[in-house]
Amino acid sequence: MEAFSDGVTAIVVTLLVFHLAVPKLHDPTSSELWHELGVLTPKFVSFAVSFFTVAIFWVNHHHFMHRVTHTDWKLLWLNNLLLFWLTTVPFTTAFIGDYPREPVAVGVYAFSLGMAGLSFTLMGRYVFFGGLLADPSVAVEERLRERRRSWIGTGLYLAAAGLAFVWVYAALAIIVVIPFAYVIPNLLGSDGDEAV
Numbered sequence: 001m002e003a004f005s006d007g008v009t010a011i012v013v014t015l016l017v018f019h020l021a022v023p024k025l026h027d028p029t030s031s032e033l034w035h036e037l038g039v040l041t042p043k044f045v046s047f048a049v050s051f052f053t054v055a056i057f058w059v060n061h062h063h064f065m066h067r068v069t070h071t072d073w074k075l076l077w078l079n080n081l082l083l084f085w086l087t088t089v090p091f092t093t094a095f096i097g098d099y100p101r102e103p104v105a106v107g108v109y110a111f112s113l114g115m116a117g118l119s120f121t122l123m124g125r126y127v128f129f130g131g132l133l134a135d136p137s138v139a140v141e142e143r144l145r146e147r148r149r150s151w152i153g154t155g156l157y158l159a160a161a162g163l164a165f166v167w168v169y170a171a172l173a174i175i176v177v178i179p180f181a182y183v184i185p186n187l188l189g190s191d192g193d194e195a196v
Contacts, residue, residue, distance in 0.1 A: 053179045069133060095108060104164075118154045125147060
């Protein structure tokens with residue numbers, strides 16, 4: 001499951017760069033090239049944010065899987081649900097890159113990431129509390145803390161999806177800030193820094 005997820009994630013981050021197209025200019029001047037780079041700025045920013053965000057999902061997924069002792073068909077399908085939403089990110093990245101201040105584009109982008117977050121949250125809920133597929137050494141308090149942490153990210157993305165239709169710049173700020181809270185996986189606190 002982890003190898004399949006790694007492969008899908010690698011394809012997702014590779015596809016992200018394809019919406020950055022080199023401008024087609026005949027005998028351009030430096031000023032024209034600088035202008036075209038300026039036009040590409042929203043696309044590059046959306047690429048960078050999405051690459052960083054998908055990379056964080058991947059790091060957290062990798063860390064999460066080190067706590068899973070075995071899988072079953074329910075976990076496999078929950079993982080597929082997460083991968084489904086991550087594979088929408090190249091499209092939503094291109095969409096928000098083309099229309100960075102449009103509420104629909106920002107809302108769709110945030111919704112896509114919110115659903116990926118929800119999928120990850122459901123995986124954690126099932127592994128830690130439903131299917132009991134986690135390493136027994138993971139304390140109940142740590143499982144509860146991780147569940148809260150996961151719901152917060154999911155809730156903020158989904159809130160940003162709605163907020164985009166009221167205050168698009170606030171929604172964009174939330175989208176950019178959320179990933180920083182998840183850069184370092186925090187499943188086991190100080191024990192979470194083992195070699196991966």
